Amino acid sequence: VEALPIVIFSIFQRAVFTTPVAILCLISRNSIHRLSLMLRPSLDHSLVVSKNCVKLQAHTLWTFVERSGRHIRQSRTLQSILIKMMNMFSNIFKGPTVHSPVVAMSARLASTEATFQAKPFKLHKLDSGPEVNMHVTKEDALRYYTQMQTIRRMETAAGNLYKEKKVRGFCHLYSGQEACAVGMKAAMEPGDAAITAYRCHGWTYLSGSSVAKVLCELTGRLTGNVYGKGGSMHMYGENFYGGNGIVGAQQPLGTGIAFAMKYKKQKNVCITLFGDGATNQGQLYESMNMAKLWELPVLYVCENNGYGMGTSAARSSASTDYYTRGDYVPGFWVDGMDVLAVREAIRWAKEWCNAGKGPLMIEMATYRYGGHSMSDPGTSYRTREEIQEVRKTRDPITGFKDKIVTAGLVTEDELKEVDKEIRKEVDAAVKQAHTDKESPVEMLLTDIYFNTPAQYVRCTTENVLQQYVTSEDAFKALSK
Structure with missing residues (x-):
């Protein structure tokens, strides 16, 4: 049988429920057409096609009868019930998924909102963690997609400029890790700060610099992020403290920023980012000790892309569960290839810090497609097949695109228009990086x-x- 069982929640009486609830259909991709032909006669008579109805999807169909969509939007209780019902049936019927086997399915709560399920968060010295059911609106989904795709294309352009010998010095690309920066930035509020290492182009863009300012900085132009003086590793923005060229040097600096926040009684946090290689630096443990001693609002975030320069994490670290590094600092693991999971992780972590509980250690499992820097081909310590497998199964942009299209939040045509505008912006920025006046x-x-x-x-x-x-x-x- 090609189609999975069709579970029909019959229409409750108005005395029991304010409105008829839903029909949940779990179906396989190659039986959609056949099933639609079978159901068309009854659907035509029983369904009201309106903006509150949800289109037939590849994996999930929520059909709201009459005004049910409006009632569900108004009631968080009903939303919670529907989500729990959906999760229950996803555990019973292991239906096919578009991208990740753990993200079981997505449910449309309205034409402009969807809910997805993240991979479980692994906790260390915590009784509870971030919520695995993640809501996103169409507006936010388009923004996250645009930001990730812009960073990807910007980094591709940066790599090409380097190959043309237009970029002096070092150049470290962020391709593959876009969900980390975009997810964290989505959770940040005015006054929150971030500081990272030398893989900082994406953060610079998210902190207010245009693509042109980033690329012009790389080529030493007067119109660059810092007038062409900083180059690839030293870019800045509002409450973004760089761009630091020394491995792990940002760890105590981020701790100091958090100390300033607490001293000024600000309800903000400082996100201090570093790679898996920098977790073995001594200053991290000194910083964590001080942060816990003074209960500072700092989030130590390890972007674990699997390799510190050309050394795999397993060869350099006695324990690769970086979120468990602190005996006195709790932590958790999050899928860094899922922009929504990252956003929820930081939102939850901010609440922890703002409650006066001190620092957290967060490990984000991610991957870089390129080498450590442009001078590293990145294939001597890993295979091309490994890279292609990650691109195929875990890519943060493709995975997010599949989810929001399948959920009906956006259409393929809408995303094509977004891609078209991004190409125009990046192409114009590349031209500026070639022609603007040098510093x-x-x-x-x-x-x-x-x-x-x-x-x-x-x-x-x-x-x-x-x-x-x-x-x-x-x-x-x-x-x-």
């Missing part, structure tokens, strides 16, 4: 000291060494 040598002496007069050559009062005090002053004068 002149005068910029090197700006921003050395804060709020000081121009510096003179020693023992003189005429020869100005520092012609411009700030980069803004120099930019205004030199960009004309």
Whole structure:
């Protein structure tokens, strides 16, 4: 039998329920057409086709009769009941899924909202963790998809600029890890801060810089994120403290930012990011000790992409369960390839910190498609087949796209339009990165000291060494 059992929740009397509930159909992909032909006569008579009805999907069909969609949207209790019912039947009938075997199915609660189930969070010294049932609106889904796809295309463009020898110095790409940054940023509130290592292009974009500013920074242009002075590893934004070139150097800095928040009595957190390689740095343990001692609102987030430069995690770490590293700092593991799971993880973690419970250690399981940097082909310590397998089964963008399209939140055509606009934006940014004015040598002496007069050559009062005090002053004068 191609179709899985069709479970029909019959229409309850109005005395029992305010409105008829639903018909839940669990069906296989290749029997949709046949089933629709079978059901069409009865469906035509019993269903009211309106904006509250949900289209027949590849894996899940919620058909709301009459005004049921409106009532369910108004009642969180009904939503909760339907979600529990859906989860119960997904455990009984192991229907096919689009991308991940753990994300059992998605349910449409309305034409503009969907609910998905995440992989279980692995907990360390915690009695409870983030919610596995994750809600997302169409507006948010489109924003997350746009941000992840923009970062992916921006990083591809950055790699091409490097190959053209337009990028000086180092260049570390974020391709494959987009769900981590986008999910965390989605959970952040005004005043929250983030600090990371040298794989920072995506965070710079999410913190307010345009794609053009990021790419122009890579090519040393005056219109770059920091006027072409920082390059790939040193970019910044509002409440984004970089971009740090030394492995693990950001760990104590993030702890200090969290200390400032607590000192100022701010209800904010600092997300301190690092890779699996940096978890073996001594300053992490010093920072965690101080953070727990003073109950600082800091989230230590390990983006575990499996490799520290060319060394696998298993070869460098006695324990690769990084979320369990602290005996006195609780932690948990989250699927870093699921943007919604990451968002829920950080939302829950923020509540923990804001309750005065101190720091958390979070491990996000992710993957980088490229090498450690552009100088590393990334194939001497792993196989091409491994990379392709991750692209095929765990890619954060493809997986998210499959889920939101299957749930009926967006259409393929809508996403094609998004992709088209992203291509235009990135292509225009690449052109700017080639043609904008390069940062002149005068910029090197700006921003050395804060709020000081121009510096003179020693023992003189005429020869100005520092012609411009700030980069803004120099930019205004030199960009004309």
